[in-house]
Amino acid sequence: MADASRRTGAPPGEPRLVGYLYVLPALLVFAAFLLWPILRAISLSFYEWDGLTQGTWVGADNYVAVVTDPTLRAPFLHALVLVVFFCVLPIAIGLALAALMSRVRLPGLGFFRTVIFLPQVVATVVVGIAWSAIYAPAGPLNDVLSALGLGGGTAWLGEEIWALPSVGLVGTWLFTGLCVVLFLAGLAKVPPELYEAARLDGAGPVREFLAVGLPALRGEIAVAAILTVIAALRTFDLVYVMTSGGPSNSTSVPSYEVYDRAFVEGEVGSAATVAVVLTALILAVSIGINRFAERDVT
Amino acid sequence: MTSSIPRTRFLAVTAAIVLATTASACAPGSDDEGGGTDTAAADVDTDVAGMGDLTLTVWDQEVRSGQDKQLDALNASFEKEYPNVTIDRVSRSFEDLNRTLRLAINSDDAPDVVQANNGRSIMGAFVEAGQLRPLDGYADAYGWDERFSADVRSLASYTEDGATFGAGNLYGVPQTGELVGLWYSKSKLDDLGIEVPRTTADMETALQKAAAAGEVPIQFGNKEGWPGIHDFGFVQNQFVPAEEIRDLGFGVAGSSWTTPENEQAADLISSWAESGYFTEGFNGFDYDPAWQDFAEGDGVFVIAGTWLLADLAAAMGDDVGFALPPTGESGEMAVTGGTGLPFAITESTENADAAAAYLDHITSPDAMTDIQEAGNLPVYGADAALAEGPQADVLEAWGAANAQGAIVPYLDYATPDFYDLLTAQVQDLLAGSQSPSDFLATLEKEYTSFTGSGG
Numbered sequence: 001m002a003d004a005s006r007r008t009g010a011p012p013g014e015p016r017l018v019g020y021l022y023v024l025p026a027l028l029v030f031a032a033f034l035l036w037p038i039l040r041a042i043s044l045s046f047y048e049w050d051g052l053t054q055g056t057w058v059g060a061d062n063y064v065a066v067v068t069d070p071t072l073r074a075p076f077l078h079a080l081v082l083v084v085f086f087c088v089l090p091i092a093i094g095l096a097l098a099a100l101m102s103r104v105r106l107p108g109l110g111f112f113r114t115v116i117f118l119p120q121v122v123a124t125v126v127v128g129i130a131w132s133a134i135y136a137p138a139g140p141l142n143d144v145l146s147a148l149g150l151g152g153g154t155a156w157l158g159e160e161i162w163a164l165p166s167v168g169l170v171g172t173w174l175f176t177g178l179c180v181v182l183f184l185a186g187l188a189k190v191p192p193e194l195y196e197a198a199r200l201d202g203a204g205p206v207r208e209f210l211a212v213g214l215p216a217l218r219g220e221i222a223v224a225a226i227l228t229v230i231a232a233l234r235t236f237d238l239v240y241v242m243t244s245g246g247p248s249n250s251t252s253v254p255s256y257e258v259y260d261r262a263f264v265e266g267e268v269g270s271a272a273t274v275a276v277v278l279t280a281l282i283l284a285v286s287i288g289i290n291r292f293a294e295r296d297v298t
Numbered sequence: 299m300t301s302s303i304p305r306t307r308f309l310a311v312t313a314a315i316v317l318a319t320t321a322s323a324c325a326p327g328s329d330d331e332g333g334g335t336d337t338a339a340a341d342v343d344t345d346v347a348g349m350g351d352l353t354l355t356v357w358d359q360e361v362r363s364g365q366d367k368q369l370d371a372l373n374a375s376f377e378k379e380y381p382n383v384t385i386d387r388v389s390r391s392f393e394d395l396n397r398t399l400r401l402a403i404n405s406d407d408a409p410d411v412v413q414a415n416n417g418r419s420i421m422g423a424f425v426e427a428g429q430l431r432p433l434d435g436y437a438d439a440y441g442w443d444e445r446f447s448a449d450v451r452s453l454a455s456y457t458e459d460g461a462t463f464g465a466g467n468l469y470g471v472p473q474t475g476e477l478v479g480l481w482y483s484k485s486k487l488d489d490l491g492i493e494v495p496r497t498t499a500d501m502e503t504a505l506q507k508a509a510a511a512g513e514v515p516i517q518f519g520n521k522e523g524w525p526g527i528h529d530f531g532f533v534q535n536q537f538v539p540a541e542e543i544r545d546l547g548f549g550v551a552g553s554s555w556t557t558p559e560n561e562q563a564a565d566l567i568s569s570w571a572e573s574g575y576f577t578e579g580f581n582g583f584d585y586d587p588a589w590q591d592f593a594e595g596d597g598v599f600v601i602a603g604t605w606l607l608a609d610l611a612a613a614m615g616d617d618v619g620f621a622l623p624p625t626g627e628s629g630e631m632a633v634t635g636g637t638g639l640p641f642a643i644t645e646s647t648e649n650a651d652a653a654a655a656y657l658d659h660i661t662s663p664d665a666m667t668d669i670q671e672a673g674n675l676p677v678y679g680a681d682a683a684l685a686e687g688p689q690a691d692v693l694e695a696w697g698a699a700n701a702q703g704a705i706v707p708y709l710d711y712a713t714p715d716f717y718d719l720l721t722a723q724v725q726d727l728l729a730g731s732q733s734p735s736d737f738l739a740t741l742e743k744e745y746t747s748f749t750g751s752g753g
Contacts, residue, residue: 047326051400052427055326136587137579158521158582160731246523247581247729248722263397265715266423268326 038279044272051268062273072274075252076281078164079233082253085168086175086232091224093172094179095217099209101180102187113184117177124174128241131170132157135242157243160250167242167251171232179224186220187213222293226286233282254278327427333458333467334431334645339438343651346380352649354656355386355409357402359395359639364608364672365474371668372660379659383652392639396420403429403644410647411656413639414470416453417711418463418549421642425469426460431643432467436654442471445661449705450475450677452548454640463711464548470640471661475675475696477635477705478528480621481592481600481610486513490598494621498536498566501624505575508598517597518576519588520728523721525602527710530724531634532601533570534563536626540706543632547707549716551749555742556735564727564734571728581725593618603635604692608673611688620691622699631704633695637677713748 020027045062049055066072097116101109119127134141135156146152156166190212198208236255239245245252245260252260254274262271343349360369366389373385388409390398396415402408403424414421414430424430437443443451450472457466482494487504490511495501508515520526534543538559545553570576577583577597592600593613600606610618622633641660643653659665666676670685675692682693699705710717723740726732732740 044326049326050423050427051327052404052423052429053327057325132584135582137577137583153578155579155582158579158725159729163582244522246521246722247725248731260718263400264419265718266400266419 041272041275044269045276047269049268050266051262052266055269058269062270063277065270066273066277071249072257072270074249075254075257075274076277078251079235079253081164082168082171082232082235083229085165086171086235087225087228089172090175090179090228091221093176094183094224095214095221097176097180098183098187098217099213102184102213103205113181116180119174120177124237125241127170127174128238131166132242135166158247160247163243163247163251167235167238170238170242171235175224175228175231178227182220182224183217186217190216218293222289225289225293229285229289230282233278233285333425334428335650336432336467337435337650337654339435342435342439342654344439344655346383346652346655349382349649349652351382351384352652353384353386354411354649354653355388356411356641356656357388357390357395357399357409358413358641359390359392360413361389361391362605362608364674365669368665368668368672368674369473369660372665376656376659380652380655383656385656404646406646408644408646410644410649410653412642412644414642415639416470416636417708417717418460419714419717421454421469421640422456422460422463423714424460424642425456425458429645430469431645431647431650432458432469433471433643433654433657434468436657437468440654440658442468442658442661445678446471447678447700449700449703450637453636453707454642462548464544464550464707470642471657472637472640472677473661473665473669474638475635475677475680475700476603476605476637477622477633477675477692477695477699478531478601478603479623479633479695480532481589481602481606482619482621483592483595483598483614484617484619486598494619495624496621497624498626501536504598505570505573509573509575514577514591514597515575516570516577516599516601517588517592518580518601519583519585520580520725521582521584523725524710524717525585525588526724526728527708527717527720528603528634529601530563530567530720530727531706531709532623533567534560534709535623535632535634535706537563537566538632539628540630540632540704543634543706543709546745547709547711549712549745549749553745553749555738555745560738561734564737568727568730568734572730576728581729604675604696607675607688607692611673614688616687618688620688620695622695622704631699631702632706633699633704634708635699635705636707712745715744715748719744 044055046057046059047055048058048062066076101112106112133139136142137153137155137158141156142152142154145154154162156162194212195208198212203211234255235253236259239251239253239256240259243251245256255278258271258275258278260271261267261274356373358369360366369387373387377383377385395413399412399414399420400423403412404427408429414424421430433442451468452464454470454472455466455468456463480495486508487494490504490507490513492504492507493500495504505515516529518525518529520529531543538557542553542557542559546555571580577588577591580588589600589602589606589610590613591597593610604620607620622631625631641657643650643657647653661677663679666679669676670680670689670693673689675696680693680696682690682697685693710720720741723732723737727734727737
């Protein structure tokens with residue numbers, strides 16, 4: 001809370017306006033490469049424009065379409081499904097793995113930590129191509145399944161029910177490592193006395209983690225949630241490489257829709273609208289998670 | 299964490315800035331009239347040598363090896379003939395070219411010559427925006443009307459407002475031809491004891507025999523969606539009269555998708571999918587691996603374009619053959635096809651006359667000979683007698699299709715959104731999640747909403 005009495009009187013020290021001069025260089029760069037494009041996108045979102053001929057002002061029509069047009073609504077719903085795969089699952093798996101790895105003293109723990117984190121280091125396009133090959137109708141996944149007598153020959157990326165979860169699972173694989181490493185670091189700073197106290201009170205391993213480890217990880221969970229939710233909402237590369245939004249648009253996501261509309265279909269206004277809505281959504285979600293994490297624990 | 303600026307004031311200022319920018323920024327885009335600058339035949343300057351030093355920037359997508367070399371050679375011979383001209387060639391893949399051209403064509407340093415895809419979403423949009431020049435004056439001056447058949451010219455023709463495709467002014471000239479037909483493995487056909495299918499009934503028998511023998515009847519990878527347009531077109535060619543398909547492709551008002559003939563075509567192709575005549579899991583299988591599997595001896599047929607000629611011939615030699623689609627009950631031939639991407643002249647070029655001379659050069663009879671020798675299908679003047687193996691099949695098919703006026707345009711040309719719709723719909727139809735009649739009804743709805751239902 002700012003002190004109310006301070007604001008009424010003249011501020012002490014140098015006149016404040018000079019401060020803006022100091023930030024001016026950075027502000028100019030920010031304005032030219034971020035602020036101006038954002039404002040331009042907002043202004044474009046009120047037009048129907050094919051990128052070539054004169055655009056026509058359509059008011060809020062594009063925004064209404066995001067809500068009413070099923071082909072525009074669907075990508076946002078798909079993005080929400082991806083949040084489960086990119087955020088909820090990795091955090092859950094990450095918590096379990098971190099709890100295990102912090103308790104068990106395995107030889108070569110560093111090696112496992114590296115392996116789990118490795119997907120984060122590989123370029124997403126490479127990840128997408130590799131997983132496309134794994135999911136192929138005659139690919140390794142189907143080979144394994146048919147060897148186990150569980151069928152096979154399923155076109156994982158070619159059937160509407162499977163395509164989105166298939167892409168989502170790649171996200172789970174990608175972000176679990178990030179979560180594990182974050183949570184391990186968080187658990188390492190918990191004072192051992194707390195665990196000792198819990199144990200003396202008769203808590204088992206699960207109870208011990210829930211009572212001591214989990215609360216200590218509040219901050220890390222928030223960071224992981226923000227990073228993964230943003231990644232889920234703005235997924236583009238995985239979808240572009242693995243499915244191009246197909247089959248039958250069952251994996252189209254907002255970012256892909258922005259690209260498709262702006263550069264393929266020539267609906268720049270509508271593309272800008274999706275971009276603006278997506279930006280607002282990501283901002284709102286990030287602020288929400290931040291609020292939740294910073295709320296007083298007591 | 300409350301900031302020292304009250305939130306309401308912050309919001310008000312932001313809103314004001316946004317409103318001000320939105321209101322002050324004028325409508326995006328230029329308000330050029332459609333059509334582009336016309337040059338009358340009498341005003342065409344064909345004396346390139348007398349134009350002084352100039353540079354022509356050419357954007358093309360001829361990146362595959364045969365075509366790439368062929369165009370390099372033609373550029374070099376043009377520069378040799380006119381030492382005052384420098385050609386600045388910018389080559390990109392088909393997809394990259396389509397994505398970047400839209401942004402580049404109305405900028406100050408737009409290229410002089412561009413390869414623009416025929417359909418409404420690229421060439422049609424450019425014509426509507428007045429970014430391409432009509433070439434009719436040049437066509438008169440250089441005699442292009444004799445050079446290119448009416449079918450070929452119609453595929454690069456639009457009215458000035460870009461609204462009608464297939465008629466009006468000429469906006470581009472192509473180098474190569476293209477047909478979607480039936481690639482087959484001769485040794486597989488021999489093993490199965492079947493002839494190259496010439497009728498719908500033959501095709502059905504061939505597919506049954508292939509499936510019974512445990513072969514993949516048709517190699518098919520449709521993850522990208524667009525291959526499905528070709529396979530559907532191949533079946534449609536056997537039922538729907540060529541004239542009707544042409545109208546549907548060009549988006550002519552009054553045409554309809556919900557006809558009994560289209561229904562027969564949709565029924566047949568979905569029964570192919572049901573009977574397992576396509577590669578298992580085709581909707582999750584990529585296009586390239588599919589024809590590559592065929593080239594490696596897995597599969598009896600591939601329904602694809604003549605653009606695979608060089609690759610298939612290299613991999614399979616004389617074992618691969620190419621045939622036009624079978625004919626249906628009418629016995630009338632129809633085949634999906636067209637031309638390679640036409641070369642067009644941009645509105646913003648300062649050297650339109652030199653650019654036209656360049657177009658004339660790269661589509662000259664000598665150029666066609668080079669294209670055939672490079673293993674491709676020249677848009678005119680092909681000499682099947684000089685070719686052998688699969689190239690002879692392709693050249694013959696092209697000659698026959700042109701002579702019979704049997705070439706019908708790609709179905710996705712119809713409306714700007716038709717490509718996206720058709721790819722998804724064919725995937726649904728073949729996956730069995732959409733019935734043939736619902737499939738056609740969905741296409742009809744988009745089609746009539748664009749062309750106007752009346753007719």
